[in-house]
Amino acid sequence: METLDIALPRMAMLYGLCLLPWLLLWLTGLRLSRDIGIGILRMSIQLVLVGIYLKALFDLNNPWLNGLWILLMLLVADWSILRRAGLKARYFFLATFMAVASSIIFSTAYLVVLVIQPEHYYDARYIVPLAGMILGNCLQGNVIALERFYYALRKNQLEYETFLMLGATRWEAVRPYYRAAIKAAINPAIASMATMGLVSLPGMMTGQILGGSDPWIAVKYQIAIMICIFTSTVIACIFNLKLSLNIAFDAFDVLRTEMVDKH
Amino acid sequence: MSPIIRFDQVSVSVHEKMLLSDVSFDLFAGEKAVLCGKSGSGKSSVLRTLLGLHPLSGGMVYFQGEPLDPASILTIRNHTAYVGQEPILGAESVREALLLPFGFKAHQSHKPREDQIIEVLRRLHLPADILHQESSRISGGEKQRIALARSLLLGKNLYLLDEVTSALDTASKQAVFDVFSDSSLTVLSVAHDPDWMARCDLVFELEEGRLTKRSGRSGKVSNMQDTGV
Numbered sequence: 001m002e003t004l005d006i007a008l009p010r011m012a013m014l015y016g017l018c019l020l021p022w023l024l025l026w027l028t029g030l031r032l033s034r035d036i037g038i039g040i041l042r043m044s045i046q047l048v049l050v051g052i053y054l055k056a057l058f059d060l061n062n063p064w065l066n067g068l069w070i071l072l073m074l075l076v077a078d079w080s081i082l083r084r085a086g087l088k089a090r091y092f093f094l095a096t097f098m099a100v101a102s103s104i105i106f107s108t109a110y111l112v113v114l115v116i117q118p119e120h121y122y123d124a125r126y127i128v129p130l131a132g133m134i135l136g137n138c139l140q141g142n143v144i145a146l147e148r149f150y151y152a153l154r155k156n157q158l159e160y161e162t163f164l165m166l167g168a169t170r171w172e173a174v175r176p177y178y179r180a181a182i183k184a185a186i187n188p189a190i191a192s193m194a195t196m197g198l199v200s201l202p203g204m205m206t207g208q209i210l211g212g213s214d215p216w217i218a219v220k221y222q223i224a225i226m227i228c229i230f231t232s233t234v235i236a237c238i239f240n241l242k243l244s245l246n247i248a249f250d251a252f253d254v255l256r257t258e259m260v261d262k263h
Numbered sequence: 264m265s266p267i268i269r270f271d272q273v274s275v276s277v278h279e280k281m282l283l284s285d286v287s288f289d290l291f292a293g294e295k296a297v298l299c300g301k302s303g304s305g306k307s308s309v310l311r312t313l314l315g316l317h318p319l320s321g322g323m324v325y326f327q328g329e330p331l332d333p334a335s336i337l338t339i340r341n342h343t344a345y346v347g348q349e350p351i352l353g354a355e356s357v358r359e360a361l362l363l364p365f366g367f368k369a370h371q372s373h374k375p376r377e378d379q380i381i382e383v384l385r386r387l388h389l390p391a392d393i394l395h396q397e398s399s400r401i402s403g404g405e406k407q408r409i410a411l412a413r414s415l416l417l418g419k420n421l422y423l424l425d426e427v428t429s430a431l432d433t434a435s436k437q438a439v440f441d442v443f444s445d446s447s448l449t450v451l452s453v454a455h456d457p458d459w460m461a462r463c464d465l466v467f468e469l470e471e472g473r474l475t476k477r478s479g480r481s482g483k484v485s486n487m488q489d490t491g492v
Contacts, residue, residue: 158347158351159351159353161316162347162350162351162353163353163363163367164314164340165314165340165343165344165345166353166363166364166367166370166413166417167340167341167364167367167369167370167417168364168367168369169337169367169368169369172366172367172368250318251332251333251336252315252316252318252333252336253315253336254315254316254318
C-alpha cells in the first residue's frame with residue numbers, strides 16, 4: 001500500500017489553513033503575525049533540508065556516512081543539552097558526549113542488531129530514524145537531569161555542606177539531589193509509556209500506519225522504540241550525572257560555581 | 264606538644280574578595296577559643312577554611328600537624344564537628360536528623376543506642392519526646408540544640424561552633440556551656456555573647472579578615488599589629 005503524495009497546490013492549500021488560527025489570534029488581540037510567520041517558515045525550510053539529506057543518505061546508504069550523520073546528531077545534541085541545562089560546554093562537553101553517545105549507540109545497536117535484524121545493520125532506513133528518535137527523547141531527559149541536579153545543589157548548598165561536615169563523602173552528600181534529578185528526568189518517559197495509545201496515538205506508529213505498514217507491525221515498532229527511549233534515557237542520565245560529578249567539584253568537594261553559574 | 268589546629272599566615276580570597284589576610288594562631292587540645300569581631304570580619308571564614316570550604320590563597324592550615332590538602336580533608340572532617348548558627352537538620356523528623364550522619368559510611372559502625380541519644384538530649388535540656396517531632400516544627404533554639412546533640416553523638420574531640428547559642432534562653436545556654444566546658448573537648452567558636460567569651464581560654468578578634476587582637480584567660484592581651492604576628 002503506497003502513501004498518497006500531497007501535490008504542491010494542495011500543500012499551498014494546507015498553508016492556507018494557518019490563516020484561520022492567525023485570524024482567531026488577531027481577533028483575540030494577540031499580534032503574533034511575525035512569530036507565526038517565522039515559525040512556519042523555519043519549520044518548512046528545516047524540514048525541506050531534512051528531506052534533502054535523508055533522501056541523499058538513504059540513496060547512498062553508506063555505513064561511514066550513516067555513522068558520520070549519527071555522530072553529527074550526537075554532537076549537536078550534546079551542545080544543546082549543556083546549553084539548556086545551563087552548564088558550560090567547555091567543561092562538560094566530553095562527559096555529556098560520552099554518556100549520551102554510549103547510551104544511544106547501545107540502545108540503537110540492541111534494537112537494530114538483535115531485535116529488528118535488517119539485512120544490513122548499517123541500513124540508513126533503520127539506524128538513522130531510530131537513533132534520531134531515541135536521541136531526541138534522551139536529550140530531554142538529560143537536560144532535566146543536569147538542570148535539576150545543579151539547581152538543587154546550588155539552592156541547597158548549605159545542606160550539601162552540612163552533609164560533608166557530618167562525614168559524608170561527596171557522593172553521599174549529593175545523593176538526595178542525584179536521586180531526585182534522575183527521577184524527574186525519567187518520569188516523562190514512564191508517564192509517556194503509561195498513557196501511550198490512551199491519550200494520543202504515538203507519532204512513530206501513526207507515521208508507519210500512514211506509510212502503509214500493518215498496524216500490528218507499527219505497534220511492535222512503537223513498543224520497541226519506547227523501551228529503547230526509556231533504557232537510553234536512564235543510562236545516559238545516570239552516566240552523565242556521575243561523570244559530571246568528577247568535573248563540577250574541586251578536590252575539597254566544593255562545587256565549582258563558575259562552571260554552573262546559570263544556577 | 265603540637266597544636267590541633269595551626270593557622271600559619273593564612274590568606275583566603277573568594278571571587279576576588281579578601282576574606283582572611285595573614286591570619287596566624289594555634290589551638291591546642293582541650294582549649295576553648297572564640298573568634299569575635301564585626302559582621303563580615305572573617306570569623307566564619309576561619310571555620311570554613313579549616314573545613315576546606317574556602318581555598319587558600321596564601322599560608323597553610325595544619326590539622327594535628329598535617330597540612331590541609333585534598334588527601335587530609337576527609338580526616339579533618341571526620342575528626343571535627345561543625346554546627347552553624349542556623350543549622351540544617353537535613354531530615355524530616357528529629358530522630359532521622361540525629362541519626363543522619365550514621366547513615367554515612369564514616370559513622371555507620373558507631374550508631375548510638377537509644378539511651379545514649381536520650382542522655383545527650385537531656386544534657387542539652389531537650390525532652391525525649393522531641394525525637395518524634397517534625398524538624399520543620401521545632402523552634403530555632405531547639406534546632407540549634409538538636410544540631411549540637413548530633414555533633415556530640417558523633418563523639419568528636421574538636422568542635423567548630425558558629426554562634427550556636429544565638430537563639431537560646433539563659434538556661435539552655437548554660438546547659439550548652441556546661442557540655443562544652445569538658446576538658447577533653449577542643450572548641451573553636453564564633454560568638455558575640457559576652458558570657459560565652461568569658462568562658463573561653465582564648466579570644467581572637469578579627470577585623471576585615473585580619474587577626475587584630477588575641478587575649479588569653481590570664482588577661483594577657485596581644486595586639487597582633489603591634490607585635491607584627
